[in-house]
Amino acid sequence: MKTVGELLDRLQELRERTNETPLFNPVFQLSLDLSRLLESGERSLEDFENWISELECDALQSRAAQLRRLVQPVKPEENTSGFTAMLTEASDDLATFRQRWENPQLHAVFTAHPTFLLTPQESEAVATNAAMGGDIDESACPVPGERPAVTLRYEHDRAMQAIAQAAGARDRLVSLLLEKAQKSWPEGWQKFSPLPFRFASWVGYDMDGRTDIKWFDSIGFRLSEKAQRLQRYLVSLEQIDSDHPLLRELRPATAYAQERAQDFSADLSDPAALSVAANRLTATDPRKLLSLSSYIDRLEEEANTTSDGPRAIKLKTLSAAMRADGLGMGWVHFRVNAKQLHNAIRRRLDDGHGSELDLSSKGAIARLRKAVEELKPLRTNFGSLAIESSTAIRQFLVMAQILHHVDADAPIRMLIAECEEPATILAALYFARLFGVDDKVDVSPLFETETALEHGGRFLDALLAEPVYQNYVRKRGRVSIQTGFSDAGRFVGQIPASLAIERLQGRLADAMKENGLTDVAALIFNTHGESMGRGAHPESFEDRLAWPLSPWARRRFVRAGIRLEPEVSFQGGDGYMFFANPELALASLTRIAEIRPAETETDLPPDPFYRRTDLSLDFYRAIRDHQHDHLESRTYSRAVTAFGLGMLNSTGSRVSRRQSDLSADREMSLRQIRAIPHNSILQQLGYPVNVISGIGSAADGKYEEVAQLLSSSERGKQLIRLARAANSLASVKTVAAYGELFNSAYWASRPYRGTESYLSEPCEALSEYLVKDDRMGVFRRLASRLRVDALKLHRLLELIPTETSLADREPVRRAIGVLQAVRLALFQHMFIRVVSIPAFSRANDISREDVLEMVFTLRVDDALAQLRRAFPTEFPRIEDFDLTEPTDYPDGDDAGYDAIRRDYIDPIDQAYALSRRITTAIANEFGAHG
Template sequence: MAKPKASKGLALDALFSQVKSEKQFTEAYTLRDELESRLIAMRQQTTSHPLGNPVLELAHDLSERLAAGDLSVDILSQLVQYLSVEAFGDRAKRVSDYVGVESIADNKSRLSELFKALAFDDADTQISFEAFKDKLEREAFGIVITAHPTFGLSKELYQALAQFTANESSDGQALDAKAIEILNQLVIGSSHEPDQGIDLLAEHGQAMEAIASIQQALREVYDVALAVAEELYPEKWTELSPRVLSVASWVGYDLDGRTDITWATTLHTRMKVQVIQLGYYISKLNEIIAVHKGEKDELETTLALIKSRVTLALHVAEKETEFFSDNNASEEALKDVSRSIVTDDGARLVHTAELIEAINRALNLTDKADLKRSLIILRSEIANYGLAASHMHVRLNSAQLHNAIRKNIGMEGEPDDPGRRRGNFRALSGLLDEVEPIRINFGSLSAEHTTAKRMFMLIAQMIKYVDASRPIRFLIAECDTPFTILTALYYAKLFGVDDLLDISPLFETGTALERGSEVIAELLENEHYRAYVEKRGRLCIQTGFSDAGRYLGQVSASLAIERLHMKLARLLADYNVRGVEVVIFDTHGESMGRGAHPLSFNDRLKYVSSPMTRLLFAENNIPLKQEVSFQGGDGYLYFGTPKLALTTVTRLLEHALGKSTADDKDAFYTNTDYSLDFFLTLKDFHENTLENKDYAALLGSFSTNLLYQTGSRKSKRQHDKHHGIDRGHPSQIRAIPHNAILQQLGYLANTAGGFGTAIASDLDAFVKLHGESDRVRRFMDMVSYAKGLSSLNTPEAYAALFNPRYWLAKAYAVKHTERARDQLRLSNLVGDTQRYDGMNRMLQIFRQDAIHLHRGLDALTADGQEKVFPFDTRRRINLIILHVVRLCLIQEIFLLAMRIPAFANRDDLTLEDLIQDIIAMEIPAALEELKATFPVHEGKTVFTAEEYGEPSDYSDDEARDYSDEHKNIFEPIEELYDLCRRISVGISNSIGAHG
């Protein structure tokens, strides 16, 4: 199939043109060019001055120009805004090229070509309608919408980003001059930052908008599929209900590491999704009725009856949804609504069969092809989505399941403790042997305090009273033992939901990925699990590129996941598992560190699920469904306009339904000795990095304090139990903030790191392998791209801020000024050299590795191989300038902190404590304390003789007004800190995603 056409980017051209012509940016633009020239000149001197750091030197120079009055914060703010707008526009251009944005008509033409190809075998003979129907009614691919905290821009700016990307408005209209002008004003005039205080409700609202856009794209897909079927199978096409792609969501249902989502919140969210979908079905029925008014009486009556049935169900759902929106409803109120739900008079819709049957009756009452097609598309949607806008994924942590079962079997310690493992499994198998479903109600659900059991009870109630037409996925995080899955199976049987529940372990740690195939093998030997899987007809697993990338490094994680995929295919063949579809949910995000290949959408999908993996499943006749996640605001971007959404869906279907391009002679898979050694070296590098206390020091230098809050989920994991957890360990920082910290420090270590070490072991073998392996070229493109966005000079410059010697050198240079005194004092307060030395040791490891990586990349070029990922120099320069400006601002914040007046220690709070908070960039908390300690008084309180009977001349010292401190210290710190965080957004846009 031909490659997508490059976008014209007319709106983007206007944006770039306008931002360069804005008078407010004249000085900023001049400063940017000056900094670029100086940076290039300094880099050219590296060979003669190898100890120099151009990033630090430029930041120092800006800082001194600020102090001398030769530069203002206003100009730096304008520079940040200019670079942010340019990064925003560049990002839109890259996304457009990345996904290959095309018109609705062009995408439909590609889909038509794809579906026609499915109707013919390798000998170019048309297959039977039944075989064609099986292909199109099977869900070959799945989209999962999640609410990971990647809402790095405001909703308005995300909408503008999507519109620039697709060159159309959110409702699909071409952008005219007026619309472009409005978008330009928004992007140029707005502060580039997330919406404040984003919560689960806001996340869910944006998720539902993305899902609605996907549904609209799927209507176009179904229309094309039916057109192809009508052309090739004119006698039977109306029997087709295409599905091809599923849409699921866990927004509001993901309890892994969260303690802030109640059972009522989850139920309300699910009911709300049903209300939305039933309303959608009514709107589509109204469209059909309006267009075909005046048809046969029987047909009009049938359509009206379908609409009435859905409307009645909607009224019931709306009433119950409203009740469960209140998390604080009384027990008596819960009893009332529970009785109302249970004694329903038949108005409720839980199954889709009656709607589909009614649509089939309507189909038989008309000969009009356009009406038939409209009805079949609606039938397909009902068959695909069920009675909610998306399928439901719930997620718990394995520890929550272990805690639930512990008392039932007398389990002490962990399930796989060597001395007790057999006993634990034997006890659990005994429960499975005898389990019988029990009855529950909303009262017993509300009274249950064990998270895992409460979730199964809630699932039972949702199947009974919300939607029993589509299965629910039960995802289990941090799962590395079959005991966890069997525990989930026990509770699924206990609460009577095993017929509609797909239990899915998440393999994301190094241990879990190594043991994943062994876990599945042991499960297949268990009669209860084997029977369950065969009855369901599906075996589901989830892999986590984000967390695995944190533990193992991104590329070594992808290789470990690929090995698991392949082992699973061979395992199912060895165990002779037949009639069972394998569903692999490859959870990954929009950044390289979380598994998104930067070259193209096609490369991204092949990186996550390699052609060799797909070939292996096909050769063993094992049906495979791949699912991928689109995470938070950065992920929803791909569905921001109709054209963009259809393009994205088309790319997914081309990947899932197109012919495999696997090369079984790829040297990565044939030269297994070298490939395995390479993988193990890479994996060891990252595992050692994660356990290195110096890496913790590097991540903890500013932690997440340079970042805005980008979602409702906490940056660090929340736990039901806190004992035995090292909260300072990098593993306790979630994957997205972990990646975001690396982005903000300027070195994408978990993507670019480790390769130099792996390459250095045998450079010639690496060059040869790269030339003979599509798989290696693909991940090396990613590595070189990440290296192009990284410069070790940048984290070394940040580390220097914690080096007392740096501040002493600065003080020496300016001699006897007040600024020198502040710098001398600061040299004592940045701490002893332990923190700096730890950061420096870690950066030396990265530097040694990077030297070998550069040699490896140079060797590829010298060998005549295609240059590895040509890079945009201006983009890299802009990225470094953003870091330079922020390094300057942080220095000014540190020096302003030296001017904070002394105060009496109180409540274990000292001035040094607050200064240390500021040095760690914990600015909001520090300023809150400072403003309370040094209050502003509007005027002195006068205690008059008229009020108290005698005059008073006393003035309370504590009532002193600290307006000057606020104006000259606290407010400037706040302004500079806000600018630092705005820079963080510019950096994220330059890289392409948050975290």
């Protein structure tokens, strides 16, 4: 086998052998074929690299094709003409038109979850190819550039680039909306203030699970965003009129913002440095701009009085952008953990018994209610902020300084993770009022854990019944909640999580109606990612938007007379791809505008999925219980953590798990691994368990009845589309293949009867070392469980008509199989090389066995560091010393350990680097990381 084509053909040939021997594993057999070629010298690591390069290119082309499929058409003229035609076909009057387009159809939040898998060059190439009109070709496959360090600032820069493209696309659609209004209602169109989309970001403001973001980083980011947005307003106004009077104010305001952003880009830990920067920001300055309201009024007045129709549209487009974004690239979301708030409020309410305050008690709610009602706001300054030790309080102080000295108009979201008690929200309201920002801060509980989803309905009933909270949301004009699909998908399973979140959203509509809050909007932020493993449906943009906020849930709000503000996240390097260039950004926003996720039909016939609750609830519970069994299973946990995080590349600035030692790695808990790495490991092992598993078992014994329900239900068909998409890329055989790496019998048998006799010693050593290892049995047991469930799934799917052809996914499935086999061969090469290294003495509590285990758990970088210490190639030589006393020793050439480096250490290094490139290729075939 010399070419990728031959590898693909060989895999197909091996797959056919499973008809004769069902237990035969084609993926592992191909890996053995390749391993034999590599160990015999017939093929080299350079040959492997060539194969991987070609497969990488194919994967990038596949990703570009998927991206185009989701948002097509991508040509700007097709999207602008299609959007205009949609507006023309609508039979709206001006009042209906204004109601539809003056409220956001969607809030888009650009988050920085660790999914920056591709280099900037690769991202640009994929996006450029996806935006082209022709075939997806090799221009999607540039020579890989150096992977930059994914720092917080890198993530922020990428987020701002995506938001800038989104803002440009929104301006084009706003202009088309204004043209439609001007043409259709020439007498009243000036009153139209379009606001179809809002954008936001939490990059630089999310403190949940990290301590590396300093408070002055957040201030600095917000100032830099202000400077960037003012510069964009400036350019837009110059294009309208290079002599416009407002430019004389905008230019110095932009320069001032740039200067202050530069002040806060430095480390301000030193009080003297902070004092200088803070005093400059808080001082009175004629260039200091804190509100755009007067600018918006002046632009609108000019647009309403000019006889130049095109100029009026341009002016109103600019004022619409100002109204949407304020003095920043968009709104900002801060996030803290509920525990941080609990610690902070106990400290404030401590009257001698504060440490005993039970925030789940009714007494705590009553006490907080009284405290919120009675407290008086306190003044704060940057010194208050600098000396504050509580993370939660510090976040409120940062928000206060931003509202006082950066942007006085744009509200700020306060997201609270792991929020399971209504008292937590009252604690947040306490601090918002304490620092005088409760009229500008939207406090939003996050429902993501199993407990939060299970008890979320009672949480909402209790919270919305609180008079203090009711007064607050009426002041803000909205009730805000956040539902998360990452941890929910990990701990509950993606399908049960989506159905549980849907019911929670329905409970919110009921609670708002029951408590007389139909006069405020419901803002529901659904934080999901681009992959099927964390809540983004991969089949279409319509499914992507309906999966986290279904038409059923939307109808609950519409029928209650509650205005809905849907909000979704576009996560990191994956989500930003939809806005990577002007063409994709316009296509993405046009698809959303066509779908109109803030609206729904109210007179549609009931979906059987919600009428047949006797069947659908049992189905949901059975899938949830199946997923829960996996989560609690020692087998599943051990298999997912068998390689630690060693298969994955670093894709973000937030750590993927807490640090641990060698012994802890063997007992690593799934709760130590964050949701995205967990999902990514499942991708890399070949089976998205938290998406597929349980569906087949839940239908066991009632296949026809369940199939009939799912086939006749729009929600059911959407669920099955997700399952088919995941199943089309899944391979139980691949899961089993990874266990065979630890099969002592395999290594003992490999040189059997004289085959590969040159590997006798390392194979014997591996066999002896692995005889007590548990991983082979773990993977076999997991594969058996997955196989039984998959048989039931296939039986169910055979009874449900297929909506789309999956034939085009077979090449992707085969490519993934070859990538897996190549990686398994590389792992075998690493195992053989490391066990062949001569023994060395224990140093710094690291033994040879420790190094072996590091390689087997893919802590390869750690292992290589120890091996290079044990076998140095650079050390002092006698001729380095200028000494007068003669010596006869050393009496020969000391060749050092160059041969060991060349034959063992460097090949392990090279093989591991190649395996990490396969990780990227597999993620691209899935369409996202994790």
